[in-house]
Amino acid sequence: MNRPGLVQGKKALVVGVASERSLAWAVAQALAREGADLAFSYQGERLGERVRALASEVGSTVVEPCDVSRDEDIDALARAIAGRWDRLDILVHAVAFAPREALAGGFTGNTDREAFRLAHDVSAYSLVGLVRALRPLLAAAAGSVVTLSYLGAERALPNYNVMGPAKASLEASVRFLAFDLGPEGIRVNAVSAGPVKTLAAAGIPGFRRMLDHVQRTAPLRRSITAEEVANAALFLLSGLASGVSGETLYVDAGYHIVGMAFEDPPSGSG
Ligand code: NAP
Secondary structure (H helix, E strand, O other), X not given: OOOOOOOOOOEEEEEOOOOOOOHHHHHHHHHHHOXXXXXXXXXXXXXXXXXXXXXXXXXXXXXXXXXXXOHHHHHHHHHHHHHHOOOOOEEEEOOOOOOHHXXXXXXXXXXXXXXXXXXXXXXXXXXXXXXXXXXXXXXXXXXXXXXXEOHHHOOOOOOOOXXXXXXXXXXXXXXXXXXXXXXXXXXXXXXXXXXOOOHHHHXXXXXXXXXXXXXXXXXXXXXXXXXXXXXXXXXXXXXXXXXXXXXXXXXXXXXXXXXXXXXXXXXXXX
C-alpha cells in the first residue's frame, strides 16, 4: 500500500546547501523523498550553479541567492518565496561561519570582537532574521522551522572556540522564537548533530580526531551519518512532531550523555 509522504505537498525552503555533503542537502533529499516541494538559497554566484544542479535532482527550479549577513538579501529571498508560494510549511536553516583564524588554538587569544560578531551574526542571528522575514508565510502554514546546532553550545571542546557561544545563542534563539511564535502555530526546533565530514567541518582543525574520539566513546561506538541527521530533521519538520517546539534533539550516537568513558575498555571488563 502506498502511503502519502510525511511532508506530502509541503512547501519547504532550505538554506545552507553548499555541496552534496552538506547536511542541508541530506535534509532536502529526505524532504523530497517524503513529498515536499523545495526551494533553495545559496551564498554567492560561485555556488549558484552547483546548487541549481543539486536542486534539479529533486525537481526544484526555485533557487535564490542570499547572503544571510545582509538584511536586503534576506528580504529579497522572502519576497521571491512569497512571489511563488502563498505559504511556507518548512524552513531549514543550516548555516554557520567563523573566521578560520578563530577556529584554532586558544579561545581567549583567538576570539577578537570581529570574529565574535561575525560568528554570531551568520550562525545565530541569521535564523532570527530569516524567521522575521518569512513570518507571514510561516504563519499562513502553521509552519515548522529546524536549525542545526552542535554540542559546543553547551560544552567546551578543542578548536570549536567562538562557534560554541554562537551555537549557544542559536539554541537560545530557538527557544525564544518557539515561545514567541507558538501562538501563531509556528514550531521551532534544533537538531544537535554529531560530527559529519562536510565543507564546514573540514574548516575545524583536528576534525578527524573529533570523529575518532566520538567513534571510540559514544554509546553507539560510531559516528553518525548525514542521513541520520536528515531523518531527525524530517521528524521535527513533519506532523509527527506536531507537539514538539523549542527542543534541541541530539543526533550524536548518544555522545552528549557520556560523563566519562574509557576509550579502550580493558578486555573482560564487562
Ligand atoms: P556546509 O555544507 O559547509 O554548510 C554550511 C553552509 O553555510 C554553506 O552552505 C555555507 O555557504 C553557508 N554559509 C556560510 N556563511 C553564509 C552566509 N553569510 N550566507 C549564506 N550562507 C552562508 O557544512 P555543514 O556541516 O552541512 O553545516 C550546516 C550546519 O550544520 C551548520 O550550522 C553547522 O554548524 C551545522 N553542524 C555541522 C556539523 C558537522 O559535523 N558537519 C555538526 C553539527 C552541526 P558557503 O559555502 O558559501 O560559505
